[in-house]
Amino acid sequence: MTEYVEVKVQDAVKGFAEDKDAAKRLRTYTIMPALSANKMVVINFSGVTSSTQSFVHALVGEALQKFGEVVLDRLEFRSCAPQVKSLIELVVDYSLGGFSNSSSAPMEVKTGKKKKTSETPDKPRPRKHG
Amino acid sequence: MVCKSQGMPKLSIPNEASIRTIRNFLFANSPFSDKENPARLVMHPKWAFMDPVAMAMAAAWGAWCHRNGCSVQGENIAGPHTKYAARMGLFKFLNIAHDPLLEEHEEAGKFIPLARIKTSDELAGFIGNVSALLHLESEPNGLAAVQYCISELLRNVLEHSGSLDGAFVCAQRYPHDPARRVSIAVADCGFGIGAHLGNSYPEARNDSKVALQLAMQLGVTGAVKSGMYGSATDNAGAGLFFTRAIAKATGGYFALVSGDGVFRIKRLRKNDEVLIFHDAFQDPRHDFWKLPWPWLGTVAAVEIFTQNIPNFPKFFQSIRQQLPVKKTAAGRIKFT
Numbered sequence: 001m002t003e004y005v006e007v008k009v010q011d012a013v014k015g016f017a018e019d020k021d022a023a024k025r026l027r028t029y030t031i032m033p034a035l036s037a038n039k040m041v042v043i044n045f046s047g048v049t050s051s052t053q054s055f056v057h058a059l060v061g062e063a064l065q066k067f068g069e070v071v072l073d074r075l076e077f078r079s080c081a082p083q084v085k086s087l088i089e090l091v092v093d094y095s096l097g098g099f100s101n102s103s104s105a106p107m108e109v110k111t112g113k114k115k116k117t118s119e120t121p122d123k124p125r126p127r128k129h130g
Numbered sequence: 131m132v133c134k135s136q137g138m139p140k141l142s143i144p145n146e147a148s149i150r151t152i153r154n155f156l157f158a159n160s161p162f163s164d165k166e167n168p169a170r171l172v173m174h175p176k177w178a179f180m181d182p183v184a185m186a187m188a189a190a191w192g193a194w195c196h197r198n199g200c201s202v203q204g205e206n207i208a209g210p211h212t213k214y215a216a217r218m219g220l221f222k223f224l225n226i227a228h229d230p231l232l233e234e235h236e237e238a239g240k241f242i243p244l245a246r247i248k249t250s251d252e253l254a255g256f257i258g259n260v261s262a263l264l265h266l267e268s269e270p271n272g273l274a275a276v277q278y279c280i281s282e283l284l285r286n287v288l289e290h291s292g293s294l295d296g297a298f299v300c301a302q303r304y305p306h307d308p309a310r311r312v313s314i315a316v317a318d319c320g321f322g323i324g325a326h327l328g329n330s331y332p333e334a335r336n337d338s339k340v341a342l343q344l345a346m347q348l349g350v351t352g353a354v355k356s357g358m359y360g361s362a363t364d365n366a367g368a369g370l371f372f373t374r375a376i377a378k379a380t381g382g383y384f385a386l387v388s389g390d391g392v393f394r395i396k397r398l399r400k401n402d403e404v405l406i407f408h409d410a411f412q413d414p415r416h417d418f419w420k421l422p423w424p425w426l427g428t429v430a431a432v433e434i435f436t437q438n439i440p441n442f443p444k445f446f447q448s449i450r451q452q453l454p455v456k457k458t459a460a461g462r463i464k465f466t
Contacts, residue, residue, distance in 0.1 A: 054282060075464065
């Protein structure tokens with residue numbers, strides 16, 4: 001049976017995970033050594049509500065670049081919030097293949113139903129600020 | 131007092147200094163090259179609407195002045211029109227004496243006053259206060275979007291700008307706007323984008339348009355392959371792309387200033403489609419101006435209409451599905 005190491009992200013960051021320095025420490029001292037020793041790595045995102053692409057990249061980008069797609073067989077992502085899951089998919093895709101320069105078509109982005117915004121100029125009402 | 135810079139600076143705040151009026155605000159100034167001494171912050175005598183972009187720029191400029199041996203003197207700062215700047219902490223950062231009675235005010239629910247961020251720990255503390263100070267507890271998706279942008283913009287400064295003064299950041303929430311607008315700005319007086327990207331893209335070094343264009347594209351980073359800070363294993367070059375995309379997706383302004391280049395994407399109009407362009411200069415809602423003087427560093431300003439991003443995960447899912455990656459292995463990822 002393959003030995004595995006569990007990395008609990010919330011031991012380093014809670015809620016909104018954006019601290020790249022913390023991600024780098026997890027990567028350098030736990031994730032990369034375990035993968036280099038052919039161990040399974042479980043990255044547990046329990047307690048993380050959202051994150052940044054930069055954080056996820058700092059956490060797993062190097063592993064993907066160094067070991068290639070095959071490393072996905074030894075990586076498991078546990079208890080990911082939906083936004084974190086999308087970020088992981090994103091980082092995996094570009095880390096393995098890079099961004100393509102061939103597409104120039106704009107992306108139509110969905111964010112759910114919107115309320116109206118307007119081009120109406122802001123009226124300068126300084127008293128409303130404070 | 132002798133200023134070590136080439137000339138004495140002056141920053142004039144007109145009756146409105148915002149992302150909307152950023153062109154007029156910047157073209158009316160020449161903050162790093164004026165000949166007067168000491169440095170002067172000149173407010174409009176009667177009326178001064180400053181949104182975070184002007185506030186953060188003024189604070190970063192003040193730090194640059196102090197670092198270069200200049201004190202900053204305020205003009206037209208007495209009166210109710212400067213209350214907001216006082217409450218945001220601008221005069222404290224500029225070391226300008228101001229009536230302290232004007233500065234006493236409850237901050238919760240309206241704005242995040244100016245802060246100087248120099249370390250990762252300070253950044254984490256700042257991010258932790260965003261929800262309470264802007265009262266975004268009931269809008270988790272809007273909060274996530276605001277935190278995302280603040281984090282990426284501040285980390286850019288900490289990791290890439292070389293700013294000796296750190297980053298200056300502030301935010302304002304406009305809860306009476308139907309779409310709940312939040313305006314954020316981060317400013318520094320560091321290397322500037324051209325100098326940073328110039329490590330990897332020499333064509334960006336002396337052309338602010340090229341520099342700004344590259345900085346907002348996916349996969350472009352000035353980080354070298356190895357280094358103490360900002361190595362390629364730590365950076366994908368996507369932070370500004372996503373920040374721009376978030377602003378655009380919610381319908382808000384996005385502005386980026388560095389060197390003599392000023393880039394802006396205007397708010398969405400009614401019935402506009404939300405289209406994110408890989409090359410920001412292809413966006414039909416963009417503006418670009420060249421200033422007659424350079425901003426000695428970088429300024430980024432973002433507007434987020436928090437009611438317009440009711441599903442932040444869906445936003446990322448939507449982006450991911452359309453990103454121009456060469457291959458996808460997402461189906462092979464083990465999620466449990």
